[in-house]
Amino acid sequence: MTIEPITGRYLTVTVGGAPRRIYFEEAGQGRPVLCLHTAGADTRQWRHLMNDAGITASNRLIAFDMPWHGKSLPPEGFETQEYLLTTEAYIETVLAVIDGLGLDRPILAGCSMGGRIALQLAALHGHKFSGFIAIEASDFQPAWYDIDWFHRPDAHGGEMGAALVSANISPFAPEAERWNTLWMFMQSGPGVFRGDLSFYTKDDSLIARLPTIDTRKTPVHILVGAYDLTCTPEDARRTAAAIPGATLAVMEELGHFPMSEHPEGFRPFFVEALGKMPQPAARAA
Amino acid sequence: MIDTFRTIQSQLDATPHLQRLGRLFSETVLIEVGGAEYYLTFEKGRIVSVTEGPSRKTPWRFALRTDAEALAQFWQARPAPGFHDIFGLVKIGRGRIDGDILSLVKTLRFFKEVLTLARAKEEQAA
Numbered sequence: 575m576t577i578e579p580i581t582g583r584y585l586t587v588t589v590g591g592a593p594r595r596i597y598f599e600e601a602g603q604g605r606p607v608l609c610l611h612t613a614g615a616d617t618r619q620w621r622h623l624m625n626d627a628g629i630t631a632s633n634r635l636i637a638f639d640m641p642w643h644g645k646s647l648p649p650e651g652f653e654t655q656e657y658l659l660t661t662e663a664y665i666e667t668v669l670a671v672i673d674g675l676g677l678d679r680p681i682l683a684g685c686s687m688g689g690r691i692a693l694q695l696a697a698l699h700g701h702k703f704s705g706f707i708a709i710e711a712s713d714f715q716p717a718w719y720d721i722d723w724f725h726r727p728d729a730h731g732g733e734m735g736a737a738l739v740s741a742n743i744s745p746f747a748p749e750a751e752r753w754n755t756l757w758m759f760m761q762s763g764p765g766v767f768r769g770d771l772s773f774y775t776k777d778d779s780l781i782a783r784l785p786t787i788d789t790r791k792t793p794v795h796i797l798v799g800a801y802d803l804t805c806t807p808e809d810a811r812r813t814a815a816a817i818p819g820a821t822l823a824v825m826e827e828l829g830h831f832p833m834s835e836h837p838e839g840f841r842p843f844f845v846e847a848l849g850k851m852p853q854p855a856a857r858a859a
Numbered sequence: 860m861i862d863t864f865r866t867i868q869s870q871l872d873a874t875p876h877l878q879r880l881g882r883l884f885s886e887t888v889l890i891e892v893g894g895a896e897y898y899l900t901f902e903k904g905r906i907v908s909v910t911e912g913p914s915r916k917t918p919w920r921f922a923l924r925t926d927a928e929a930l931a932q933f934w935q936a937r938p939a940p941g942f943h944d945i946f947g948l949v950k951i952g953r954g955r956i957d958g959d960i961l962s963l964v965k966t967l968r969f970f971k972e973v974l975t976l977a978r979a980k981e982e983q984a985a
Contacts, residue, residue: 718950729964737967741944745937800940803950 580624582645587670589641590649590663596671597645598638602630605704605854606680608672609637610688612710612831613774614735614767615758616644619685622837623844633848636680638671640664642766657769661777664691665698672702681851683707683844686805686830687774689796693813696794697783705793705851707844710802710830712809713784713816717775725765732760735767742830744801746839755834781816789819795847796820799828821850860927861911863934863977864890864897868906870976877976878904881969886962888970889922892930904969921958923974929953936979945971 582599599617601624609620617637624635639646642657649655668691672680682703684692689711696706719738724731736759743752759767787794794817798810807824814822825832825843832840871877881904889912890897896912898919910917925933925948932942941951948954956963963970 719946723960723964729961734964734967737971738946740968740971741946745943801943803941803944803947 578621578625579627579630580621584645585671585674587667587674589667589670592649594641594649594667594670595647596638596641596667596674598636598671598675599624600634600636601625602632602634604632604634605851606634606636606677607707607848608668608677608680608682609635610668610682610684610691611637611640611643612686612688613770614643614739614762615755615831615834616640618644618758619755619831619834623833623841626841629841629845629848636675636677640667642763642769648763657765659687659770659773661691661694661773661779664773665694668695669699669702679704681705681707681848683709683847684711685709685833686711687770689805690774690780693784693787693794693817694780696787696792696817697780700788700792703792705795707795707797707847707851709797709832710799710805710810711796712805712813713781714778715775715805715809717771718803721768721771721775724768724771731764731767732762735759735762739830742801742803743835744799744827744829744839746801746827747829747835748838751835751837755831758834784813784816785818787817787820789817793850793852794820795850796822797825797832797843797847798822799825799830799832801827801829804830823847860892860895860930861897861909863930864899864906864909867973867976868899868909871904871906871973874976877969877972880904881966881973884966884969886920887917889917889919889958891922891924893926906973919958921956921960921963923954923956925954933974934977934979945974 580599580601584597586593586595611619616639620637642648682692689708692706692708724735736756796810796814798807814820885902887900898910898917900908932938941947
């Protein structure tokens with residue numbers, strides 16, 4: 575029998591003038607690292623790193639399920655709403671969680687849409703963070719598929735979504751973790767993945783903001799998997815080049831969900847990224 | 860090429876979980892490889908015939924159009940980026956999918972996994 579060190583609790587914050595009950599998990603101690611999941615998934619993507627004693631010995635990893643995802647409920651009245659995530663609501667949610675948990679300038683690690691919003695936060699609210707690890711993160715790409723396929727009554731959005739995003743998983747990923755990764759998409763609520771992708775594929779406001787990110791105050795390290803069809807290495811290179819001082823690592827054997835699809839392959843890249851972030855002593859100075 | 864599709868046919872016969880996933884799928888799919896046409900006719904999750912075209916009389920539900928070299932890479936145990944998935948082929952400009960996309964969407968996992976039945980096994984990847 576094993577009991578993992580990850581603990582989960584709930585907090586209620588206000589977003590858009592209404593309460594949101596948010597599920598969060600954490601493990602470890604030391605400098606806070608807030609982890610954001612991809613579109614259509616939840617905190618389980620981070621569980622391998624949160625169970626990694628070598629990482630949690632000096633890092634307090636915290637991950638939360640965005641409203642509508644995982645164990646965070648959608649807002650009251652969701653049954654009549656069309657879920658469409660916006661940059662503004664996403665930023666407000668992340669900042670509300672940081673305030674609610676009392677986190678002091680955490681490192682922000684986000685993947686895919688989480689990486690996109692990490693870069694938005696670097697541009698607009700950099701002083702609230704100590705650094706950014708932007709994974710499978712880019713300035714903008716329009717959809718290379720019709721996002722409406724993910725939400726229609728005559729096709730199963732979860733099964734279809736999982737079958738589509740499997741295109742973004744590396745053939746080097748262990749089979750068990752490939753399927754654990756896809757399971758989250760299979761479980762995603764109706765229309766949620768589509769609503770996330772609406773944010774990801776339609777808002778190009780980050781492009782103009784990238785040059786304003788001050789990496790002397792808050793370093794930005796971008797990680798990208800070679801098997802990522804959605805945020806390709808070319809997309810990530812273009813993005814890194816637009817941020818003065820940003821650094822980039824291409825992960826040749828990984829895809830769009832590296833911390834989830836291939837934890838062992840991702841670990842050294844994440845450790846390297848953490849090493850590029852300010853140490854607590856430096857932050858206090 | 861037709862031998863590879865027949866291999867897929869027999870592999871599918873030996874893969875019960877895929878037959879279960881495809882139990883509602885009874886359609887003909889066109890695979891066009893470098894201009895050559897292959898028609899895979901599915902019946903309740905099995906391939907009941909593989910025929911080579913060209914044919915103007917064979918109706919098909921959706922089509923995947925690619926080239927032999929791209930498919931050879933696709934069928935490697937660990938394909939290079941872009942060649943690892945049919946949507947990768949589309950994204951890198953080596954494939955095109957057309958026809959009744961809703962039919963494909965409804966059966967996406969089944970169809971994708973059927974096509975990978977000809978993929979080399981891991982131990983052959985080294």
